[in-house]
Amino acid sequence: MDPLRIIIVGGGTAGWMTAAGLSYACRDRIAQVTLIESDEIGTIGVGEASIPSLVTFNQFLKIDEREFMAHTKATFKLGIEFRNWGALGDRYMHPFGPFGHDFGMAAFHHYWLRAQASGDLTPLSDYNLNSVLARRNAFAPPASDRNSPLSALVYAYHFDAGLYARYLRSYAENFGVTRIEGQVVKVGQDAESGYITGLTLSDGRRVEGDLFVDCSGFRALLIEETLKVGYEDWSGLLPCDRAVAVPSENQYPLTPYTRATARGAGWQWRIPLRHRTGNGLVYASDHLSDDQATESLLSHLDGKPLADPRLIRFRTGRRRTAWVKNCVAIGLSAGFLEPLESTAIHLTQRGVTKLITSLPRKGFDAVLAKRFNQETRFEYEDVRDFLVLHYALTRRHDTAFWNESRTRDISETLKARIALFETTGRIQIGSDELFKDASWLAVMTGQGLRPRDYDPLADMIDAEDLRRSLDFIRAAFARTAEQVPSHDQFLKAQFGPLG
Numbered sequence: 001m002d003p004l005r006i007i008i009v010g011g012g013t014a015g016w017m018t019a020a021g022l023s024y025a026c027r028d029r030i031a032q033v034t035l036i037e038s039d040e041i042g043t044i045g046v047g048e049a050s051i052p053s054l055v056t057f058n059q060f061l062k063i064d065e066r067e068f069m070a071h072t073k074a075t076f077k078l079g080i081e082f083r084n085w086g087a088l089g090d091r092y093m094h095p096f097g098p099f100g101h102d103f104g105m106a107a108f109h110h111y112w113l114r115a116q117a118s119g120d121l122t123p124l125s126d127y128n129l130n131s132v133l134a135r136r137n138a139f140a141p142p143a144s145d146r147n148s149p150l151s152a153l154v155y156a157y158h159f160d161a162g163l164y165a166r167y168l169r170s171y172a173e174n175f176g177v178t179r180i181e182g183q184v185v186k187v188g189q190d191a192e193s194g195y196i197t198g199l200t201l202s203d204g205r206r207v208e209g210d211l212f213v214d215c216s217g218f219r220a221l222l223i224e225e226t227l228k229v230g231y232e233d234w235s236g237l238l239p240c241d242r243a244v245a246v247p248s249e250n251q252y253p254l255t256p257y258t259r260a261t262a263r264g265a266g267w268q269w270r271i272p273l274r275h276r277t278g279n280g281l282v283y284a285s286d287h288l289s290d291d292q293a294t295e296s297l298l299s300h301l302d303g304k305p306l307a308d309p310r311l312i313r314f315r316t317g318r319r320r321t322a323w324v325k326n327c328v329a330i331g332l333s334a335g336f337l338e339p340l341e342s343t344a345i346h347l348t349q350r351g352v353t354k355l356i357t358s359l360p361r362k363g364f365d366a367v368l369a370k371r372f373n374q375e376t377r378f379e380y381e382d383v384r385d386f387l388v389l390h391y392a393l394t395r396r397h398d399t400a401f402w403n404e405s406r407t408r409d410i411s412e413t414l415k416a417r418i419a420l421f422e423t424t425g426r427i428q429i430g431s432d433e434l435f436k437d438a439s440w441l442a443v444m445t446g447q448g449l450r451p452r453d454y455d456p457l458a459d460m461i462d463a464e465d466l467r468r469s470l471d472f473i474r475a476a477f478a479r480t481a482e483q484v485p486s487h488d489q490f491l492k493a494q495f496g497p498l499g
Contacts, residue, residue, distance in 0.1 A: 003026075003029065003030055003031050003032045004030060004031040004032070004210050004211055004359070004360070004361070004362060005031075005032055005034070005208070005209040005210045005211070006022060006031050006032065006033045006034070006209060006210070006211045006212075006213060007034050007035075007036065007199065007207060007209035007211070007212050007213070008033065008034065008035040008036065008212075008213045008215055009036050009037075009184055009199065009212065009213065009214055009215060009216050009221060009222055010035075010036075010037055010214070010215035010216040010217060010221075010331075010333070011035060011037030011165060011169070011179075011215070012037075012161075012165050012215065012217065012331070013161045013164060013165045013168075013331070013345060013348065014215040014217070014330055014331025014332065014333075014348045014351075015035055015037060015165075015215035015331070016035070016164075016165045016166075016168035016169050016172060017057075017168060017331075017345075017348055017349060017352055018213055018215055018330050018331075018348075018351070018352050018355070019033055019035045019168070019169075019172040019177045020061055020168040020171050020172045020175075020177075021057075021060075021061070021352040021353070021355075021356055022352070022355070022356065023172045023175035023176055023177045024060075024061050024062075024171075024175055025356045025359075026359075027175065027176075030359070031359065032176070032178075033172070033176070033177045033178070034177070034178045034179075034180060034207065034209065035172070035177055035178070035179050035180070036179075036180045036182060036184060036199065036201070036207060037179070037180075037181070038181060038182060038183045039181065040183065048158055048159065048160065048161060048271040048273060048278040049077060049080075049156070049157075049158050049258045049269075049271050049278075049339070049342040050077065050156045050157050050158075050159070050342055050345050050346070051096070051156050051341070051342050051343065051346050051434075052096050052154050052155065052156045053156075053346045053349055053350075053434075054156060054157060054345060054346070054349065055155070055156060055157075057349045057352075057353075061171065063171070066494060068159075068164075068167065069157070069159070069494070069495070070495055071163055071164075071166075071167045072157075072159035072160050072163040072164045072167060073159065073160050073163060073273045073274040073275045073276075074157045074158060074159035074160075074273065074274065075157070075158045075159075075254055075256065075272055075273055075274055075487070075491060076139050076155050076156075076157065076158075076256045076487060076490075076491075077096075077155060077156040077157055077158050077256060077257060077258060078095060078096060078130040078131075078133055078134045078139070078155055078256045078257050079093050079094050079095035079096050079130050079131065079134060079257050079258075080093070080094045080257060080258045080259070080260055080341065080342070081093050081094075081134070081255075081257050081258070081259045081260070082094060082260050082261075082262075082390070082443075082446060082447075083259065083260070083261040083262065084261055084262040084263075084396075085260075085262045085267075085390060085393075085394060085396075085446075085447055086393065086394060086395055086396075086446065086447035086448040087394075087395045087396055087448070088396065088398065090446075090447070090448070092125070092442065092445075092446030092447070093125055093128075093130075093131045093134055093257070093442065093446070094341075094439060094442040094443055094446065095125070095128045095130035095131045095134065095438075095442060096130050096154035096155060096156065097128060097129060097130045097152060097153060097154035097438065098128070098152065098438050099112075099124060099127045099128045099438055099441065099442075100112070100127040100128075100470075100473050101152075101473065103461075103469050104457065104458065104460060104461050105457045105460065106454075106455040106457040106458040106460075107427070107437065107455065108127070109124070109425070109437075109441050110425055110454040110455040110457070110458040111458050111461070111466055111469070111470065112124055112127065112470070113425050113451060113454035113458070114454055114458045114459065114466065115466065115467070115470060117454070118463070120467075120470075122470070122474065124441070124442075124445055126474045126477070126478075127470070127473055127474060127477070128438075128442075128477070129149055129150070129152065129153060129477045129480065129481075130153065130154065130155075132477045132478060132480075132481045133153075133256065133480075133481050133484065134255070134256055134257045135481075136481050136482075136486070137253045137254075137255055137256060137486050137487050137488070138256070138481055138484050138485065138486055138487060139155075139256045139484065139485070139486070139487040139490045140153070140484035140485065140490065141153070141155075142154075142155075148480075149476050149477055149480045150480060150484075155256075156342070158258065158271045158272060158273050158278075159273065160273060160275075161345070180201070180205075180207060182201035182202060182203060182205065183201060183202045184199045184200070184201060184202075184221060185200055185201065185202050186199070186200035187199055187200075187221070187222060187225075187226045188200065188206075189226070193325065194227070194325055195325045195326045195364075196209075196212045196222065196226070196227075196325065196326055196327055199212075210326065210362050211326050211327075211328070211360065211364075212326060212327045212328075213327075213328050213329075213330055213355070214327055214328065214329040214330070214333040214334075215330055215331050215333060216333050217331065217332040217333060218314065218332050218333070218336070219333070220319070220329065220332075220333040221333075222327045222329070222333075223319055223321075223322070223324065223327055223329040223333055223334070224319065224333070226327075227324050227325065227327055229319050229320050229321040229324050230319070230320040230321075231315070231317055231318070231319060231320065232317045232318050232319070232320050233315060233316070233317045234316045234317040234318070234337075234384060235315060235316050235317070236408075236409075237316070237384065237388050237408070237410065237411070238316040238337070238338055238384065238387060238388060238391075239284045239286070239401075239404070239405075239408075240266050240282045240283055240284050240316070240338050241284060241285055241313065241314060241315060241316070242282070242283055242284075242285050242290065242293065242311065242312065242313050242314070243280050243281065243282045243283070243311075243312045243314070243338075243339075244280060244281050244283075244290065244293045244294050244297050244309045244310065244311050244312070245278070245279065245280035245281075245309065245310050245312065246279055246280070246297060246298070246301070246305050246306075246307060246308070246309040246310065247276040247277065247278055247279070247305070247306045247307055248276065248277045248279055248301045248302065248303040248304060248305050248306055249276065249277070249303035249304045249306060250272060250273075250274075250275070250276060250277050250303060250498070250499065251277070251302040251303050252488060252498070253486060253487060253488045254272040254274070254487055254488055254491065254498065255272055255487070256487040258270065258271050258342065259271075260340060261300075262394075262396070262402075263281065263283070263296060263300075264287075264288070264296075264398075264399045264401060264402075265283045265284050265287035265288035265293075265399060265401040266281060266282045266283030266284060266287075266288065266293075266401070267281070267282055267340070268280065268281045268282075268296075268297065268300060269281075269282070269339065270302070274491065274495065274498055274499070275499060276306055277302065277303060279297060279301055280297070280339075281293050281294075281296055281297040282338050282339065282340070284401060287399070287400060287401045288401075290311055294309045294311075297309060314336050314338075315336070316336060316337060316338060316384075317335060317336070318334065318335030318336075318376075318377070318380045319333070319334055319335055321373055322334045322335075322351070322372065322373055322376040323368075323369040323372045323373055323376075324369070325364075326364055328351070328355055328372070329351075330348055330351035330352060330355070331344075331347075331348045331351065332344075334347070334351060334376065335347070335380050337380065337383055337384055337387060338387065340387050340390060341383070341386065341387060341435075343383050343387075343434070346434065347379060347380065347383065350375075350376075350379055351376070354372050354375055354376070355372070358371065358372050378432065379434065381411075382432075382433050382434055382435075383434060383435075385410075385411055385413060385414045385417075386434075386435045386439070386440070386443075388410050388411070388414060389414060389418075389440075389443055389444070390443060390447070391405040391406075391408070392405070392406070392408070392410050392414065392418070393418075393443070393444065393447040393448070393449055394406055394447065395447075395448055417440070418444070418449070421440070421444055421449065421451055422449060422450075422451055422452065423451070423452055423453065424451065424452075424453055424454075424455070425451035425453055425454040425455060426455065427440050427441060
């Protein structure tokens with residue numbers, strides 16, 4: 001049987017992640033992959049932070065981590081520090097990795113809650129190795145010795161998304177992907193089925209295929225302009241609709257975490273790479289003009305700007321259908337959720353992974369598309385609710401934006417989760433959800449939500465034994481953090497001088 005002809009429209013991170021994943025999985029035997037992009041069409045290109053799933057994706061592709069980091073000017077990321085979200089002056093870390101470790105039948109945080117109820121004021125972050133390392137700007141890779149606290153370390157990257165796309169292009173082309181330079185000016189469709197049959201480029205060339213992957217970004221050339229699947233607008237839940245971004249000179253030390261600082265009408269990101277720091281202000285245009293946003297961003301930079309600020313307009317939401325007929329949307333063409341928890345590349349990655357595991361034959365069984373769409377909807381709604389949580393739990397009332405955030409209606413699912421934790425201290429997470437118990441715990445407690453009770457199973461342990469166990473965990477993490485190098489030292493040892 002002839003290989004499935006897969007045509008990807010659009011390059012950038014989404015296009016080349018898709019090309020790399022498909023070409024590696026198919027090895028040019030069951031599918032032949034072609035990517036069409038134009039150097040004249042820019043990409044968003046400000047994606048600079050990731051979550052640990054990117055480590056897994058690179059491992060799937062058998063990419064050498066050191067080579068990847070060298071090519072993309074990457075640094076390590078242990079989590080995200082949030083400032084001014086619960087209230088002005090507040091600061092907390094949403095770290096990757098678990099809190100404490102299990103030593104009873106209840107989840108660890110219930111033992112911490114019990115200790116807190118008895119007067120122990122030790123912050124929860126002392127029981128998370130990523131948080132302890134982040135406070136010291138320290139980093140070391142996970143240890144192979146399972147008895148070492150470092151064996152449980154979880155990390156991600158800060159990296160240059162444009163350089164990552166170039167790296168993946170070379171990778172994909174080595175696995176047989178054909179790149180065509182050109183702009184699509186016409187999309188051909190079968191008169192009866194509506195299936196896409198081919199693409200006409202501006203120079204008259206026609207590219208035919210069997211499966212078409214839309215990685216054309218916000219334009220959504222195939223999935224929306226051609227197939228008109230519709231868009232589910234979530235701006236009523238996540239009202240920020242613009243961002244202004246600018247790189248700046250590095251300030252040292254390079255923090256092994258992203259910083260998200262709440263401002264008057266949105267929030268500002270700060271992401272340190274080896275050659276520059278990425279900065280941006282995400283905001284609601286109903287509350288802040290573009291000029292005011294630019295002025296606010298530039299006035300809060302740690303270093304000298306390296307370029308002119310760039311404005312990005314967006315509308316939070318998702319396509320009503322991500323796979324329709326013989327077209328699959330991946331990346332920004334499938335939907336957009338603001339970068340508060342660095343999930344954009346993860347959602348792209350999930351799209352690639354689902355497509356690989358749902359790869360059709362030329363008959364295009366509708367069952368595959370149905371499953372793909374169900375999983376995509378779940379993933380976007382899952383991430384959406386976690387992002388909304390940050391706004392819903394604010395105690396700020398100093399601006400109209402934060403007043404609205406505090407009082408805005410939220411999904412019934414999110415209401416139930418907040419109520420469950422506030423009442424009982426319990427966190428109910430499904431196995432397919434991206435953000436696990438530790439993430440919900442970090443954000444809810446970090447923004448001041450304190451449960452009225454804890455799991456009674458936490459009372460099964462003797463009070464003195466509980467104290468010793470908590471002291472042991474805290475001391476082990478503190479001792480480990482003192483023994484590992486600083487993030488800057490580790491990077492210099494791996495890649496030479498910073499900058």
